Amino acid sequence: MRVDTDQPITLSVRNGHAHCLLCGQGNPGSWGLSFHPGQGTSVHGTVQPNAGLQGYEGMLHGGVISALLDAAMTHCLFHREVQAVTADLHVRFVEPVSAKEVVGVRAWIVSMRAPLYQLKAEIIQGDRVMAWGEAKFLMRRSSRRGRRAPVEGSAT
Numbered sequence: 001m002r003v004d005t006d007q008p009i010t011l012s013v014r015n016g017h018a019h020c021l022l023c024g025q026g027n028p029g030s031w032g033l034s035f036h037p038g039q040g041t042s043v044h045g046t047v048q049p050n051a052g053l054q055g056y057e058g059m060l061h062g063g064v065i066s067a068l069l070d071a072a073m074t075h076c077l078f079h080r081e082v083q084a085v086t087a088d089l090h091v092r093f094v095e096p097v098s099a100k101e102v103v104g105v106r107a108w109i110v111s112m113r114a115p116l117y118q119l120k121a122e123i124i125q126g127d128r129v130m131a132w133g134e135a136k137f138l139m140r141r142s143s144r145r146g147r148r149a150p151v152e153g154s155a156t
Helices: 062-078
Strands: 043-048 084-093 103-113 116-125 128-139
Touching: 043 062, 062 084, 062 103, 062 116, 062 128
Parallel strands: none
Antiparallel strands: 043 103, 084 128, 103 116, 116 128
């Protein structure tokens, strides 16, 4: 898989994702996925799938699509210095996603009320939304102190 990597990946390491399958710098099998800030709370990235990520012939596997949506939403939070885990994820598959064309992924924060965050994300090919997801994330407990990680600028 070829990934858009025009910026160094630092958020995954800083946020405990060094060994993540999708974005981890410390995982030799990682896809090396990175997301870049967009307008407001949004992030975006692109991925060039390969044949190994197919479900049906020529179609990106639904689990891969779900993982990309989840990763984009997670990185939205990373860009706001929030570490959170997916508590609830809903995915809508609108059209088949080609495993042979570049896939765009974008996500944005809908609501930030620590410790609960609501986000949305889309998979795009060309100018069409091929799949979308919405999720609730819960702030991750700090493994060192047993307290929730701090959130800059959040409502408490």
